[in-house]
Amino acid sequence: xxxxxxxxxxxxxxxxxxxxxxxxxxxxxxxxxxxxxxxxxxxxxxxxxxxxxxxxxxxxxxxxxxxxxxxxxxxxxxxxxxxxxxxxxxxxxxxxxxxxxxxxxxxxxxxxxxxxxxxxxxxxxxxxxxxxxxxxxxxxxxxxxxxxxxxxxxxxxxxxxxxxxxxxxxxxxxxxxxxxxxxxxxxxxxxxxxxxxxxxxxxxxxxxxxxxxxxxxxxxxxxxxxxxxxxxxxxxxxxxxxxxxxxxxxxxxxxxxxxxxxxxxxxxxxxxxxxxxxxxxxxxxxxxxxxxxxxxxxxxxxxxxxxxxxxxxxxxxxxxxxxxxxx
Amino acid sequence: xxxxxxxxxxxxxxxxxxxxxxxxxxxxxxxxxxxxxxxxxxxxxxxxxxxxxxxxxxxxxxxxxxxxxxxxxxxxxxxxxxxxxxxxxxxxxxxxxxxxxxxxxxxxxxxxxxxxxxxxxxxxxxxxxxxxxxxxxxxxxxxxxxxxxxxxxxxxxxxxxxxxxxxxxxxxxxxxxxxxxxxxxxxxxxxxxxxxxxxxxxxxxxxxxxxxxxxxxxxxxxxxxxxxxxxxxxxxxxxxxxxxxxxxxxxxx
Numbered sequence: 343x344x345x346x347x348x349x350x351x352x353x354x355x356x357x358x359x360x361x362x363x364x365x366x367x368x369x370x371x372x373x374x375x376x377x378x379x380x381x382x383x384x385x386x387x388x389x390x391x392x393x394x395x396x397x398x399x400x401x402x403x404x405x406x407x408x409x410x411x412x413x414x415x416x417x418x419x420x421x422x423x424x425x426x427x428x429x430x431x432x433x434x435x436x437x438x439x440x441x442x443x444x445x446x447x448x449x450x451x452x453x454x455x456x457x458x459x460x461x462x463x464x465x466x467x468x469x470x471x472x473x474x475x476x477x478x479x480x481x482x483x484x485x486x487x488x489x490x491x492x493x494x495x496x497x498x499x500x501x502x503x504x505x506x507x508x509x510x511x512x513x514x515x516x517x518x519x520x521x522x523x524x525x526x527x528x529x530x531x532x533x534x535x536x537x538x539x540x541x542x543x544x545x546x547x548x549x550x551x552x553x554x555x556x557x558x559x560x561x562x563x564x565x566x567x568x569x570x571x572x573x574x575x576x577x578x579x580x581x582x583x584x585x586x587x588x589x590x591x592x593x594x595x596x597x598x599x600x601x602x603x604x605x606x607x608x609x610x611x612x613x614x615x616x617x618x619x620x621x622x623x624x625x626x627x628x629x630x631x632x633x634x635x636x637x638x639x640x641x642x643x644x645x646x647x648x649x650x651x652x653x654x655x656x657x658x659x660x661x662x663x664x665x666x667x668x669x
Numbered sequence: 670x671x672x673x674x675x676x677x678x679x680x681x682x683x684x685x686x687x688x689x690x691x692x693x694x695x696x697x698x699x700x701x702x703x704x705x706x707x708x709x710x711x712x713x714x715x716x717x718x719x720x721x722x723x724x725x726x727x728x729x730x731x732x733x734x735x736x737x738x739x740x741x742x743x744x745x746x747x748x749x750x751x752x753x754x755x756x757x758x759x760x761x762x763x764x765x766x767x768x769x770x771x772x773x774x775x776x777x778x779x780x781x782x783x784x785x786x787x788x789x790x791x792x793x794x795x796x797x798x799x800x801x802x803x804x805x806x807x808x809x810x811x812x813x814x815x816x817x818x819x820x821x822x823x824x825x826x827x828x829x830x831x832x833x834x835x836x837x838x839x840x841x842x843x844x845x846x847x848x849x850x851x852x853x854x855x856x857x858x859x860x861x862x863x864x865x866x867x868x869x870x871x872x873x874x875x876x877x878x879x880x881x882x883x884x885x886x887x888x889x890x891x892x893x894x895x896x897x898x899x900x901x902x903x904x905x906x907x908x909x910x911x912x913x914x915x916x917x918x919x920x921x922x
Contacts, residue, residue, distance in 0.1 A: 546721075
């Protein structure tokens with residue numbers, strides 16, 4: 343069954359659309375109230391968290407659940423650097439990304455030792471819980487159960503407590519990281535990641551250093567999610583250990599699956615929809631969780647490959663492949 | 670010119686000798702078949718040459734450079750490429766993407782170049798896409814470039830795997846049962862491909878194959894193995910007459 347690839351015109355359209363969406367989103371703060379703006383900011387963070395997750399679990403195909411650990415590492419790195427060392431928050435974003443990448447390096451160590459499937463799942467889950475234990479018990483550094491408050495800061499004379507200003511910064515970071523990740527996926531690197539998932543032994547026979555591919559994928563995933571952690575620290579203004587538990591992991595996993603495993607577009611869709619959904623469900627007090635669960639299950643039963651697969655069927659514009667045709 | 674020089678290669682797994690002191694050379698443009706009953710050590714020989722199994726003793730040289738202790742991807746980068754008995758394609762990737770994975774080491778641009786979408790990386794990518802399409806055209810498979818590899822027939826999969834394996838122009842090719850499960854027409858096409866690679870491109874080909882008529886027609890020399898050791902070596906005509914070979918295959922005679 344041959345897949346219909348986007349035509350040259352469709353590819354151009356897609357490039358315009360990619361940049362048009364964030365440009366249009368610049369107007370969003372004009373249309374929001376403080377509450378909806380806060381939700382929109384959270385969506386951007388979820389997009390990055392889901393993106394990092396889908397890379398390791400979808401594209402690389404490793405049952406690794408260290409994603410929430412990367413998120414917490416990034417958030418705490420940002421909070422500690424800003425509160426204890428006085429580093430400007432904006433600067434803590436790439437630094438938090440670097441710490442997240444370090445987390446990715448640690449998580450990949452298990453995979454590189456040949457630990458796979460359920461065993462990798464348990465080890466990476468334990469890594470996440472271990473990090474949470476560390477946030478709770480390293481009280482002098484992390485504040486323990488009291489958490490870490492983010493220091494007040496201003497940028498261009500506007501307080502960083504301002505949700506519209508935060509939105510513009512979050513949007514900039516999100517667009518850059520999504521674009522960079524797309525560049526990676528549509529290159530020899532993205533193909534190598536998929537090749538490792540599909541047949542690791544055959545991959546090595548093509549002069550592809552599989553261990554390095556696994557390591558770098560985990561580190562890039564950790565970087566993206568670590569940056570998201572820094573955004574989250576500013577978003578909520580106070581970092582607590584509870585934010586980085588199983589609940590967050592399950593929510594991000596649902597976003598990955600609803601969007602479509604291993605799809606960048608799917609990561610964006612899944613994150614946006616599942617962040618928005620609970621807000622709409624507030625109209626049904628007491629039934630929110632039930633409806634949320636039913637909707638997630640319904641989507642997965644109807645579209646096991648996620649929302650991205652539905653769009654792919656509608657138009658080749660949405661087909662994501664692992665190479666980039668010359669324009 | 671000697672491409673591959675295998676000297677006294679042995680592989681022992683805790684007491685079991687899977688490969689016992691095997692030596693041979695492979696010349697440019699030659700096809701050497703490796704035959705023998707199941708368990709003769711043919712696959713172990715392939716795995717030892719391509720780095721998937723570390724030889725207990727002996728050496729492998731390509732162009733006079735030793736490869737014995739290198740990892741599979743390093744050996745592939747040096748110019749020995751292989752296919753797999755059970756098929757090594759990536760089913761979820763398209764035919765074009767599969768061929769492109771064979772050009773991984775030929776694609777330029779660092780991780781940072783790729784990340785930032787620098788023109789150096791994009792240019793190399795575009796060149797390789799062009800090259801991959803040309804290679805598919807040679808096999809009359811360009812219309813299947815966007816088909817998922819998993820959706821191809823068995824014969825088409827074998828051919829795409831060979832295209833992917835030779836995309837980087839390796840001097841040495843190891844083919845592990847390329848004709849198994851193929852229809853007579855696909856078999857003929859496979860023969861033709863092997864002939865063309867050796868004859869026109871001068872690739873040295875090491876071929877594991879059970880299909881006797883294919884081996885006799887394609888091979889310049891044949892290495893016969895049994896129980897991990899070499900029991901005969903020679904041209905197809907010599908092997909046809911060899912008593913040791915007849916015994917190995919037919920029991921005593």
